[in-house]
Amino acid sequence: MTVKEAIETRRSVRSYSSKPVEEALLREVLEAGRLAPSASNQQKWKFILVRDPEKLAALYEASERQQSVKEAPAAIVAVATASYDMSCGERTAPVDTSIAFSFMLLRAQELGLGTCWLGHFFPEQVRAALAIPEDVEIVAVTPIGYPAETPEARPRLPFDEVVSYEKY
Numbered sequence: 001m002t003v004k005e006a007i008e009t010r011r012s013v014r015s016y017s018s019k020p021v022e023e024a025l026l027r028e029v030l031e032a033g034r035l036a037p038s039a040s041n042q043q044k045w046k047f048i049l050v051r052d053p054e055k056l057a058a059l060y061e062a063s064e065r066q067q068s069v070k071e072a073p074a075a076i077v078a079v080a081t082a083s084y085d086m087s088c089g090e091r092t093a094p095v096d097t098s099i100a101f102s103f104m105l106l107r108a109q110e111l112g113l114g115t116c117w118l119g120h121f122f123p124e125q126v127r128a129a130l131a132i133p134e135d136v137e138i139v140a141v142t143p144i145g146y147p148a149e150t151p152e153a154r155p156r157l158p159f160d161e162v163v164s165y166e167k168y
């Protein structure tokens with residue numbers, strides 16, 4: 001699968017088989033995050049793989065009881081361990097960690113695994129469940145597993161609406 005194909009075929013998967021995901025595949029996904037670029041190559045991130053049923057149940061509660069977290073045999077939680085403001089005004093924590101998360105989601109797609117970026121979760125509940133230190137920012141959560149559905153592509157804005165040339 002090419003990067004283009006992974007980008008074009010990836011979907012948010014919200015229904016999963018309970019079949020466990022092979023360790024080697026999960027490592028491949030996590031490795032894609034590790035290799036992502038970051039501001040000044042600081043790599044101030046950590047990717048927490050969760051497979052323990054009790055912890056997954058806590059993540060389910062923490063993610064506003066989203067069914068996808070209940071069904072999937074694993075989840076990845078991406079956190080930022082430090083942040084600074086770049087001269088552009090953006091904070092490195094959400095930018096860097098989101099890039100790494102995107103890499104992982106695309107690699108998962110290539111490996112036949114489903115994911116769903118979750119931004120709707122109560123961070124303090126996730127922190128408590130996974131013993132994440134107070135000064136660590138929890139950026140994103142995804143269930144990960146073999147898809148039990150084939151979602152339709154969601155609509156995107158037309159090219160000319162989101163792309164401009166030479167000026168805004």
Ligand SMILES: Cc1cc2nc3c(=O)[nH]c(=O)nc-3n(C[C@H](O)[C@H](O)[C@H](O)COP(=O)(O)O)c2cc1C
Nearest residue numbers: 010011012013014066116117118119120121151154
């Ligand atoms: C930052 C972010 C937060 C999201 N949070 C959730 C979420 O909490 N629950 C959920 O089911 N989907 C969530 N999504 C998935 C989006 O709804 C989905 O990406 C969008 O509808 C496009 O669909 P697609 O991913 O299948 O292309 C989130 C996506 C992003 C990028």
